[in-house]
Amino acid sequence: MANPLSPELRLHMLTRMLEIRYCEERIQELFLENVIRGTTHLCIGQEGVSVGMAAVIDAPRGDTVTCTYRGHGHALALGMSLRSMMAEMMGKEAGCCKGKGGSMHLTNMDIGLIGTFAIVGAGLPVTNGAALTAQIKGTGAVSISIFGDGTPNIGAWHEAVNLAAVWKLPAVFLCENNLYGEYSSYASTAPVDNVADRAAAYGIPGIIVDGQDPEAVKATIQEAVDRARAGQGPTLIEAKTYRYKGHSRTDTAPYRPAGELEQWLARDPINILADRMKADGQLTDSQLQQMHTTAQEAVQEATTWALEQPYPPLEAVYEDIWVN
Amino acid sequence: MAVMTYREAVKRALDEEMARDENVIFFGEDVGAAGGVFKVTPGLFEKYGGVRVRDTPISENAIIGAGIGAAVTGLRPVVELMFADFAAVTLDQIINQAAKFRYMSGGQLKVPLVIRAAQGGGAGFASQHSQCVETWFMHAPGLKVVVPSNPADVLGLLKTAIRDDNPVVFLEHKVQYAEKGEVPDDEHIIPFGVANVVRAGSDVTIVATQRMVAVAVNAAEELAKEGISCEVIDPRTLVPLDLETIIASVQKTGRLMTVEEAPHAGGWGAEVATRVTDQAIWSLESPVVRVTLEGALIPFSAPLEDYVIPNKGRVVAAIHRMLDV
Numbered sequence: 001m002a003n004p005l006s007p008e009l010r011l012h013m014l015t016r017m018l019e020i021r022y023c024e025e026r027i028q029e030l031f032l033e034n035v036i037r038g039t040t041h042l043c044i045g046q047e048g049v050s051v052g053m054a055a056v057i058d059a060p061r062g063d064t065v066t067c068t069y070r071g072h073g074h075a076l077a078l079g080m081s082l083r084s085m086m087a088e089m090m091g092k093e094a095g096c097c098k099g100k101g102g103s104m105h106l107t108n109m110d111i112g113l114i115g116t117f118a119i120v121g122a123g124l125p126v127t128n129g130a131a132l133t134a135q136i137k138g139t140g141a142v143s144i145s146i147f148g149d150g151t152p153n154i155g156a157w158h159e160a161v162n163l164a165a166v167w168k169l170p171a172v173f174l175c176e177n178n179l180y181g182e183y184s185s186y187a188s189t190a191p192v193d194n195v196a197d198r199a200a201a202y203g204i205p206g207i208i209v210d211g212q213d214p215e216a217v218k219a220t221i222q223e224a225v226d227r228a229r230a231g232q233g234p235t236l237i238e239a240k241t242y243r244y245k246g247h248s249r250t251d252t253a254p255y256r257p258a259g260e261l262e263q264w265l266a267r268d269p270i271n272i273l274a275d276r277m278k279a280d281g282q283l284t285d286s287q288l289q290q291m292h293t294t295a296q297e298a299v300q301e302a303t304t305w306a307l308e309q310p311y312p313p314l315e316a317v318y319e320d321i322w323v324n
Numbered sequence: 325m326a327v328m329t330y331r332e333a334v335k336r337a338l339d340e341e342m343a344r345d346e347n348v349i350f351f352g353e354d355v356g357a358a359g360g361v362f363k364v365t366p367g368l369f370e371k372y373g374g375v376r377v378r379d380t381p382i383s384e385n386a387i388i389g390a391g392i393g394a395a396v397t398g399l400r401p402v403v404e405l406m407f408a409d410f411a412a413v414t415l416d417q418i419i420n421q422a423a424k425f426r427y428m429s430g431g432q433l434k435v436p437l438v439i440r441a442a443q444g445g446g447a448g449f450a451s452q453h454s455q456c457v458e459t460w461f462m463h464a465p466g467l468k469v470v471v472p473s474n475p476a477d478v479l480g481l482l483k484t485a486i487r488d489d490n491p492v493v494f495l496e497h498k499v500q501y502a503e504k505g506e507v508p509d510d511e512h513i514i515p516f517g518v519a520n521v522v523r524a525g526s527d528v529t530i531v532a533t534q535r536m537v538a539v540a541v542n543a544a545e546e547l548a549k550e551g552i553s554c555e556v557i558d559p560r561t562l563v564p565l566d567l568e569t570i571i572a573s574v575q576k577t578g579r580l581m582t583v584e585e586a587p588h589a590g591g592w593g594a595e596v597a598t599r600v601t602d603q604a605i606w607s608l609e610s611p612v613v614r615v616t617l618e619g620a621l622i623p624f625s626a627p628l629e630d631y632v633i634p635n636k637g638r639v640v641a642a643i644h645r646m647l648d649v
């Protein structure tokens with residue numbers, strides 16, 4: 001690392017990654033226990049991208065984020081509370097969207113999260129609009145759209161990247177290339193080796209970063225955000241990462257070649273940052289163990305709390321269809 | 325009262341609202357430097373500049389998405405889709421995103437977005453550039469749907485649309501762009517959900533929109549010569565729908581007809597008919613009659629296109645059958 005982050009930011013990132021990891025694992029258990037219904041898309045293994053991204057976002061300034069349905073980690077990294085998250089997973093009134101959104105639809109404008117989008121590619125055009133507001137009002141804000149490696153195969157992606165490039169919008173397009181779009185490998189669905197290669201078609205920078213290294217992610221996004229704030233337009237960033245679990249709840253990912261998961265487990269983003277902090281004398285084994293315990297307890301506390309929360313009243317079905 | 329065309333009324337509404345509120349921006353394909361393919365918005369680019377009036381690539385998803393994102397972050401965008409048929413390219417952004425943002429976010433987001441588009445047949449554009457598409461959007465709760473039939477209504481309703489905090493689909497009839505009408509000189513605002521009783525009558529209630537309003541009025545004039553009195557109602561907005569005015573009329577006339585420039589199946593007239601029968605069936609003296617596109621699709625060939633679009637003769641004949649005269 002050319003420029004290691006401050007010990008405080010590293011600690012914050014590590015804390016958040018542990019919370020995300022344990023929250024996702026707990027969510028999976030709750031799904032299997034039928035406490036949470038529908039479907040879910042876990043980001044276990046990709047936490048480094050979430051915290052690296054969130055470290056750049058300045059919500060009070062007006063920075064905004066759109067992302068895919070694999071968005072629990074991004075929401076937590078941006079500052080959504082575990083309680084708000086868990087209650088939404090369970091469809092409770094106390095959830096971030098009052099239980100109307102669920103796993104695939106998380107919004108909290110206080111932390112800059114316009115939404116997690118359940119339709120592939122739908123977030124990028126909306127991020128452009130947020131960036132347009134920033135450009136017109138001169139706020140210096142940026143909007144980041146996060147998507148998977150399957151998204152550049154849908155038309156809306158190209159329309160949005162093209163428009164952002166033409167209008168030099170303060171946007172950052174952040175791909176989490178976890179090697180699989182649903183059940184299909186990246187190589188079997190895309191004609192170019194890297195998602196970042198597609199940037200050339202739109203005359204914008206295409207940068208590849210190690211998604212398992214949160215500090216590298218942060219530094220790379222920071223550079224793109226600085227460009228955007230300076231009026232130099234959008235950047236496409238491809239974070240190479242991996243999801244330890246399948247696409248969604250029912251997917252055990254049998255399509256993965258033997259040994260692939262193990263290779264990625266050896267490059268776990270939590271371990272990478274923790275090891276680096278230990279090497280730099282910023283973290284001891286016992287402190288790390290305590291952080292694990294604290295994160296687990298926080299997740300369990302939020303789970304217990306959310307379980308006790310009421311469901312929305314039936315009258316809620318009539319609410320928030322319109323702005324009156 | 326000044327006389328102006330339907331297209332001039334669109335531009336006046338945009339101009340007045342852009343002058344009133346700097347958060348109103350306007351973009352779409354060729355709307356800026358070229359003034360729009362229907363020449364509706366010439367001069368706005370020159371007056372308000374390239375920051376607030378923008379030409380876009382031919383990218384309907386990107387256009388609507390940018391409108392949504394700008395709307396949820398504080399602007400009041402008006403975007404143009406050129407031909408309303410092109411909305412099919414971006415139904416995800418309109419129906420899955422814009423319409424549902426508020427609901428799915430538990431009321432956190434609002435989307436003050438106006439989507440303008442030119443719809444309707446009669447101009448020889450064939451099936452993919454001639455549809456009336458209002459019912460596509462009536463089935464997506466969260467969207468308001470506006471179908472103005474004359475210049476004064478265009479002005480008053482578009483200004484309301486721009487000030488509304490909900491996403492509004494504002495459908496202009498392309499064949500009406502050159503039609504002239506009187507428009508108030510002063511600030512002119514028409515609230516949504518208030519129907520216009522275009523012509524009073526006592527025997528049959530005819531509900532019609534846009535170009536079909538004139539068809540209904542012409543038919544009513546002819547029928548009047550036979551002593552048949554028709555009340556013509558223009559709902560002006562389909563969402564919200566002024567059912568009260570329609571039902572009050574049916575309670576007076578006992579008969580209901582809709583005239584729709586759209587396919588029969590699933591048309592807005594079916595919704596009107598169901599709701600009237602639900603709430604006022606005992607006022608009806610005969611079944612509801614719907615005059616809709618003959619066949620189902622808009623053909624290119626001139627005599628065929630003329631044939632499929634409802635006209636005065638078909639309305640008169642249908643009312644004769646209705647009254648058994």
